[in-house]
Structures are given as C-alpha cells and as structure tokens.
Amino acid sequence: MNLKELSNRLNLSQTTVSRALNGYPEVSAKTRQRVVDMARDLGYAPNQQAQRLATGKTMSIGHVLPRSPNEMLNPIFMEFIAGAGLTYAQYGYDMMISVVANDDEEAIYREIANRKKVDGIIVHAPRRQETRHKLLKKLNIPFLMHGRITGAEAETSWVDINNRRAFERATQFLLDLGHRRIGFLNGNEEMEFAIRRKEGYINALTKAGCEIDPTLMHSSEMTEPLGTEFALNLLRSSNPPTAFLTSSITLAIGAETAVKSNGLQVGNDVSIITHDDVISFLPNSGESPHFTCIRSSVGEAGQRAAEILITDIIDQESNDRHVTHMMEADLILGQSTGPALQNRG
Amino acid sequence: MNLKELSNRLNLSQTTVSRALNGYPEVSAKTRQRVVDMARDLGYAPNQQAQRLATGKTMSIGHVLPRSPNEMLNPIFMEFIAGAGLTYAQYGYDMMISVVANDDEEAIYREIANRKKVDGIIVHAPRRQETRHKLLKKLNIPFLMHGRITGAEAETSWVDINNRRAFERATQFLLDLGHRRIGFLNGNEEMEFAIRRKEGYINALTKAGCEIDPTLMHSSEMTEPLGTEFALNLLRSSNPPTAFLTSSITLAIGAETAVKSNGLQVGNDVSIITHDDVISFLPNSGESPHFTCIRSSVGEAGQRAAEILITDIIDQESNDRHVTHMMEADLILGQSTGPALQNRG
DNA sequence: CTCATTTTTCAAAACGCTTTGAGAATTGCT
DNA sequence: AGCAATTCTCAAAGCGTTTTGAAAAATGAG
Structure with a gap:
C-alpha cells in the first residue's frame, strides 16, 4: 500500500x-x-525512505559507540541512550547507533556526514585530547557533546555534570567528618570527566590545607574488581586512608568488598562516598541509600541532550548559537559514611 | 556533491x-x-536515503528496547548490541534502536514494518506469553529472536543459550560437592530464560532425589541489592542453604555481600555459582575467576544473531527455513565454591 | 446573474540514487 | 576491409514521497 x-x-x-x-x-x-x-x-x-529523500530530513540522530581498547563498555552509555531514546520517541526521531573500534571513529563520522545518514550526532565521552568536535564542525553536521571539552566550551553545545564542584563537595564532606586521608578511585584520566573530578578532589584538599598524596589516587577503568584491588592496596599500606571517594557505583562496590575483607565496617571504620549515575541495575536509592553519594542521573542527561540537539536542528537559523546545560549533582547522605575514627570519643 | x-x-x-x-x-x-x-x-x-529508496533495501536492522515497568535496563542488552554492532559494521548495516514503554511495543513494530524502516528486526527477551513473533510474521518482516519461544521453536529463527542444561549442570555440580539445600536467585519468571533455568535447577534436584523447597527459590529483577536481600532472608531462616545458584553476576555480588555480612566465607562456608553473561564492566575472568560460573558470552550471541539475520535477509529465497543457534555454556571453576560443610572432616 | 475571491483539487517536477534496454565504440576473425 | 561479437557508455524510467504552480470548483458581494 x-x-x-x-x-x-x-x-x-x-x-x-x-x-x-x-x-x-x-x-x-x-x-x-x-x-x-x-x-x-x-x-x-x-515509506520512510521516500519521505526522507523528499524532505531532506532523516528524522534520526546518530550515536557513535567506540569500544575502548580493552572492550569495556561503560554502563552509563546505555542509561544515557535509554533516556535520549525517550525524547526521540516523543519527537518522532529515530536513533542510529554505530559500534566501532576506537581508531575507525573518524572514518565513521565522515561517512555519516557524507552520506547524510542522520540529522545530528551525539558525541560521547570527550577525551583530554579531543578532536571530534573539530571534525564534525568541518563536516557541517549538527552535534552535541555529552561532556564539555576544556578550551572549547563556547564552541559546541553540550550537556554535562558539574564534576569539579560535585567532587569538591564530596571531598569537603569527608573532610568535615574529620577524614584526612582519602583514597580516590577515579575513572580513566584520559577522559575529560575524570580530569575534572580529580581537580575537585584536589581543590578541596588544598583549601583544607591537606597535603596531596599521589599514592592515594588511582585511575582506571571503572570495574568492580579494580575497585577492590586498588582499595585493598591502599588499606594494606602503612598509612591507610579512612575514607574512599569513588567515581562510580561499580568502584564503590569493589571498595566495599575490600573494606569488609579487611574486617572493617563501612560507614564506621571506613567511609565511602561515590558518584552515582543512577544506573538502573545498580540502584542506590531509598530513604537512606546504601552509599552516600553525589548523584546525577545520566538518563536525565540523555533526555536533555536529545531535546537540545533536536531543537537545535529544528531552528537551523540559530546556526552558531550553542546551547549548554550544566547539571548539578545532589549530595545524598547514605549509610556508608561516618566520622573519622580519630575523631571519636 | x-x-x-x-x-x-x-x-x-x-x-x-x-x-x-x-x-x-x-x-x-x-x-x-x-x-x-x-x-x-x-x-x-x-546519499543513503536515495540509495535506500532506489534499491528498496535500508541496510539496517532494528532493535526494540522495551523498558520494564520499573525502568530497569538489563545490562546484557548493551553487551548484546555491542556484539551485534560489530557484525553490522562488517556487513555495512546500520543499527536502529527504539526505546519504548512496554505497552507501546506492538505499535512500534507495526510502524517499523509499515514504513519500511529496516530490513529486519531482532527481538529481545521473549516472555512466557509471547506474541511478538506472530505479529512480525503477519507483518511479513524478517526477524530473529534472542531466546527461544516455547512451543514455537520451529517457527522462528533464534539464538539462545541452553539455559536448562547449564543450570542443571550447575546445580549438579553443587550437589556433587555435597550441597543439599541450594538457594536459587533467578530472574523474573515472566521471562522465558528464567523459566528454563528454573527447570534445569529442579531437574537436577529431582534426579538426585532431593526435595524441592519453594522457599529456597526467588525470582525478581536481577539487581545487586535484591540479591543481597533474598540471600540474607535465606541465610537467616531456620534451615539455611549452604550454596547459592544465581542467574546473573549482579545477583551473585549481592549474595556475596549477604554471606559476608553474616560472618561467613564464600567458597568455604557457603558456595556461590552464577551464570556469567560476560558483562564487560563486571568481569569475572582470569585463571581462577572470583565466581565459579556457567559462562556464555552474550556479546558473541549478538554477533551470531546479527550474522544469521543478515544472511537470512540476503538470500530471501530461503523464506521459511529458519536458522537456529544454540550456545552451550561452559562451567568454569572459580573461587566461590567448595564442598558442603557437613561433608568435611 | 456576474465577477472576484476563496477553497479545494490536481498534474508534474523535484529529491538522488539504481537499473533497464539500447546504442555507440572497440575488438577479433576471416 | 567487412562483419559479428564484445566492450563500453548512455538516456530515461523507475523508487515513493513532498512541494510547486496552476486550474477547477465553490462561495460571496454587488
């Protein structure tokens, strides 16, 4: 028909x-x-294809999912696209996802743009040495970054969390509880978000006049076993931390395992505060959640990102006015933090 | 140009x-x-759209991702599409994903088919009362199920794990170690896979002449906190299990937490064996992995599924010959299992 | 009842590719 | 050189929509 x-x-x-x-x-x-x-x-x-040809609009948005060298897929990606997908459905857009080896990424963007496969692109996980935004600008295709690019904040549209502030607050919170040695389990510091988080951590310590001890900081993929491994290393050291700050729930779970396996109690002997992206299958919710956390829903970020990109595409006239959206993280008190030991009666 | x-x-x-x-x-x-x-x-x-219109082929495959009522996203979905995505890239196909509320699902399939949005569809997570295959057959669009449908095995193409066998073997393994009371933390038993897994568990117990104790079985979304909760309930009961069989790594992690919080040692006092889908950010690998497991990579399943569907689409003549692919799970010995207490000297 | 408007409908030209059916140019064979 | 076979190239007709520019039908004012 x-x-x-x-x-x-x-x-x-x-x-x-x-x-x-x-x-x-x-x-x-x-x-x-x-x-x-x-x-x-x-x-x-x-027929969608005929319609697309006739109108010149594909009514679809592309996401490129680069697999990191070690094949790790970040779960926040799925939560993000699930959020974005809700918005797409609302506006009648489709979502196209390309899974690609890290080094083919540029070729994929070129093809997407040249062949007019989508009306816009969402770029994930900006790195320290980021070039994709320049390429996409050259290719003249609307796009939005999930995460800022340092030094190019004004040149692109983006949605991001205030990572520096959130981690500064979290660190401050631990300091207020009397903790002085705080282990920091961060994500891969090739990534923009991890760099900012580290800055927040260091800022808070510096303001409090604490020395910065590099041996307390770890940076890696955010898996549960690596969380255990690094936390264990630290706990076994001669001058162990009394608290941990972690960049993801998976790392926090790992750290908790380490703490317990040392016969210590979380929230009592050792505090843990984590960033919580609100991963649906690793929930940390309820009235008093398991982990004290700085929380910012990545699903909501996906929704917002999709909205911004779509409206950007629709009123094309606002060609070079970029929309940015900064999300603040809430500090939610849970059961995994308490006063530092030396502070007790 | x-x-x-x-x-x-x-x-x-x-x-x-x-x-x-x-x-x-x-x-x-x-x-x-x-x-x-x-x-x-x-x-x-x-131009992709022109090419699609001219050839009548979209060179793209659709995935529909229904959000369960409680918004839970199964992490295996992401691993699956990452695997499938690799195959798509090889064959020059695109991947279209629709995120949709559970009850709109049928409408989405209708629209995809009527508007000729894709050349084929992969259907996820078949349920006990499954109807999607009938709809898609009526809509006359090629599709493949990730997971069999009981009673319709011969009517569709599918890729699946031998769930029943894997869980029977796992249970048998625990029985061989002397365990007689085995807690079973299963996924939602609306789902086909969970039903089969339960059958495997029951089969093994029956063959061994063990009584089936319904209070040892739990069925829920597979999150870590629910694992902890159910495992704790069982451990606190008057006749606690000496081992757990779990349907996912997240549940196993939860169970481990419960065991430890009761002052018991995993692999020593209480054994845990789990199904391992090989989730990249919850790795359970290495020479002697943390959890003893029945392992079957869902990423590989995605790759195979994509290959089968694509070849199906290419030689359209084989119209009603369905291809099925059964994957066996390996039983991998890890550190979380050991002989039952009453068996020791 | 006419003529100017407004409302309703249409035929045909895009959109950018693939594919068909056929014609021109080249080659090989005697 | 002449003719058949082969190689190369092309104009034009799709694919299924939207959109343009114009015509036909209905309405309203005088």
Whole structure:
C-alpha cells in the first residue's frame, strides 16, 4: 500500500492525500476525514525512505559507540541512550547507533556526514585530547557533546555534570567528618570527566590545607574488581586512608568488598562516598541509600541532550548559537559514611 | 556533491559512474579508476536515503528496547548490541534502536514494518506469553529472536543459550560437592530464560532425589541489592542453604555481600555459582575467576544473531527455513565454591 | 446573474540514487 | 576491409514521497 494506490482508491490526487495526512490547511475537513479513515483501514503509512529523500530530513540522530581498547563498555552509555531514546520517541526521531573500534571513529563520522545518514550526532565521552568536535564542525553536521571539552566550551553545545564542584563537595564532606586521608578511585584520566573530578578532589584538599598524596589516587577503568584491588592496596599500606571517594557505583562496590575483607565496617571504620549515575541495575536509592553519594542521573542527561540537539536542528537559523546545560549533582547522605575514627570519643 | 555533479565533472553518465563505484563489470578498468579517484578527491559518497529508496533495501536492522515497568535496563542488552554492532559494521548495516514503554511495543513494530524502516528486526527477551513473533510474521518482516519461544521453536529463527542444561549442570555440580539445600536467585519468571533455568535447577534436584523447597527459590529483577536481600532472608531462616545458584553476576555480588555480612566465607562456608553473561564492566575472568560460573558470552550471541539475520535477509529465497543457534555454556571453576560443610572432616 | 475571491483539487517536477534496454565504440576473425 | 561479437557508455524510467504552480470548483458581494 503506497500513496498512489491509496489516492486511486479515494479518487483523489496524491497531493491532496499527502496534504490531508500531513495536516496542511488546504484541504477540507470532510476530505481529510475520508483520507484519514481510509489510510487507517488500509494500514497505509508513508515509506520512510521516500519521505526522507523528499524532505531532506532523516528524522534520526546518530550515536557513535567506540569500544575502548580493552572492550569495556561503560554502563552509563546505555542509561544515557535509554533516556535520549525517550525524547526521540516523543519527537518522532529515530536513533542510529554505530559500534566501532576506537581508531575507525573518524572514518565513521565522515561517512555519516557524507552520506547524510542522520540529522545530528551525539558525541560521547570527550577525551583530554579531543578532536571530534573539530571534525564534525568541518563536516557541517549538527552535534552535541555529552561532556564539555576544556578550551572549547563556547564552541559546541553540550550537556554535562558539574564534576569539579560535585567532587569538591564530596571531598569537603569527608573532610568535615574529620577524614584526612582519602583514597580516590577515579575513572580513566584520559577522559575529560575524570580530569575534572580529580581537580575537585584536589581543590578541596588544598583549601583544607591537606597535603596531596599521589599514592592515594588511582585511575582506571571503572570495574568492580579494580575497585577492590586498588582499595585493598591502599588499606594494606602503612598509612591507610579512612575514607574512599569513588567515581562510580561499580568502584564503590569493589571498595566495599575490600573494606569488609579487611574486617572493617563501612560507614564506621571506613567511609565511602561515590558518584552515582543512577544506573538502573545498580540502584542506590531509598530513604537512606546504601552509599552516600553525589548523584546525577545520566538518563536525565540523555533526555536533555536529545531535546537540545533536536531543537537545535529544528531552528537551523540559530546556526552558531550553542546551547549548554550544566547539571548539578545532589549530595545524598547514605549509610556508608561516618566520622573519622580519630575523631571519636 | 552528488552523483550528477560528479558525473558532469567526469564527462560520464550517471549510469557509468554508479556502476563504476558499485563494482559492476560493465565498465573498463581505466574508467573505473578515473571515477574512483575523482570520487575520493571530491569526497563523494552516495546519499543513503536515495540509495535506500532506489534499491528498496535500508541496510539496517532494528532493535526494540522495551523498558520494564520499573525502568530497569538489563545490562546484557548493551553487551548484546555491542556484539551485534560489530557484525553490522562488517556487513555495512546500520543499527536502529527504539526505546519504548512496554505497552507501546506492538505499535512500534507495526510502524517499523509499515514504513519500511529496516530490513529486519531482532527481538529481545521473549516472555512466557509471547506474541511478538506472530505479529512480525503477519507483518511479513524478517526477524530473529534472542531466546527461544516455547512451543514455537520451529517457527522462528533464534539464538539462545541452553539455559536448562547449564543450570542443571550447575546445580549438579553443587550437589556433587555435597550441597543439599541450594538457594536459587533467578530472574523474573515472566521471562522465558528464567523459566528454563528454573527447570534445569529442579531437574537436577529431582534426579538426585532431593526435595524441592519453594522457599529456597526467588525470582525478581536481577539487581545487586535484591540479591543481597533474598540471600540474607535465606541465610537467616531456620534451615539455611549452604550454596547459592544465581542467574546473573549482579545477583551473585549481592549474595556475596549477604554471606559476608553474616560472618561467613564464600567458597568455604557457603558456595556461590552464577551464570556469567560476560558483562564487560563486571568481569569475572582470569585463571581462577572470583565466581565459579556457567559462562556464555552474550556479546558473541549478538554477533551470531546479527550474522544469521543478515544472511537470512540476503538470500530471501530461503523464506521459511529458519536458522537456529544454540550456545552451550561452559562451567568454569572459580573461587566461590567448595564442598558442603557437613561433608568435611 | 456576474465577477472576484476563496477553497479545494490536481498534474508534474523535484529529491538522488539504481537499473533497464539500447546504442555507440572497440575488438577479433576471416 | 567487412562483419559479428564484445566492450563500453548512455538516456530515461523507475523508487515513493513532498512541494510547486496552476486550474477547477465553490462561495460571496454587488
């Protein structure tokens, strides 16, 4: 069933039928009703590919998912696209995802742009040495960064958490509880977000006049076993930390395992505070959640990002005015933190 | 830069240029080289939408990701699509993902089919009362199930793990170690996979002449806190289990927490064996992995699924011959299992 | 009842590619 | 050189929409 057949059945021209279905005013209410009814009865829906060609709009957004060298997939990616997907559905957009080896990434962007595969792109996980935004700008395709690029904040649209502030607050919170040696389990410091988090951690310590001990900081992929490993190393050292700050729930779970396996109690002997992206299958919710955390939903970030990009695409005139959206993280008190030991009676 | 402009530049017809680029034999090697070179220099790539309309093939596969009522996203989904994505990239296919509320799912399939959005669909997480395969058959669109449908095994193509066998073996393994009371933390038993796993568990117990104690079985979303909660309940009961069998790594982590918080040692006092889907950010690898497990990579399943569906689409003639692929799970000995207490000297 | 408006409808031209059916140019054979 | 076979190239017709520019039908004012 295509437009031609449908209009034949109705004894109308394709023009009129098309207009009736697309809500144009140049068609009488009566005719429109007749068209709509028949389309429904015959199960007609416009062929997407033809529509795309005719309109020049694909009504779809691309996400490129680079696999890191060690094949690790970050779970926050899924939460993000699930959020974005909700918005896409609302606006009638489709989501196209390309999974690609890290080094092919540029070629993929080129192809997407040259072949006009999508109307816009969301770029994930900006790195310290970031170049994708320049490429995309050159390719002249609308895009949005999930995460800022240092030094190019004004040149792109982005959605990001205030990572520096969040981690400064978290560190401050531990300091206020009397902790002085705070282990920091961070993500890979090739990544923008990890750099900022580290800055926040260091800022807070510096303001409090604490010395910065590099042996307390670890940076790696954010898996549970690595959390255990690094936390154990620190706990076994001659001058162990009394608290941990971690960049993800998985790392926190790992750290907790380490603490317990040393016969210590979390929240009592050793405090843990973590960043919580609100990963649906690693929930940390409830009235008093398991982990004290700085929380910012990555699913919401996905929704916002999609909204911004889509409106950006729709009013193309605002060509070089970039929209940015900074999300603040809440500090949520849970059961994994308490006063430092030396502070107790 | 489009085909017309390119052929003008070359003083060739669009036909010849198109054929040269698509590898048709009716064009001289010299001309082809000239065309390819110029295309490269001018950065020409065919407009995807036009190509799709002309060929009638979208070169893309759809995945529908229904959000469960409680918003839980299963991490295996991401690993699966990452695997499938690799295959798609190889074959030049794109991946389209629709995120959708559970009850809109049927409407989405209808739209995808009517509007010819994709060449094929992969259906995830078949449920006990499954109807999607019937709908897709009616809509006459190629599809493949990730997971069998009981009673319709021969009517669809599918890729699945031998869940029943794997869980029977795992249970048998625990029985061999002398365990008689085995707690079973399963996924939601609305799902096909969970039903089969339960059957495997029960089969092994029955063969061993053990009584089936319903109070030892739990079925829920597979999150870490729920694992802890159910395991704790069981451990606190009057007749606690000496071992746990869990349907996911997240549940196993939860169970481990419970065991430890009761002052017991995993692998010593209480054994844990889990199904391991090989989730990249919850690794359970190495020579002697943390958890003893029945392991089957869901990423590989994704790759296989994509291959099967694509070849299915390519040789359309094999219209009603379905391809099925059963994956066996390996039983990998790790550190979380040991002989039952009452068996020791 | 006419003529100017307004409303409703339409035929045809895009959109950018692939594919068909056929014609021109080249080659090989006698 | 002449003719058949082969190689190379092309104009034009799709694919299924939207959109343009114009015509036909209905309405309203005088």
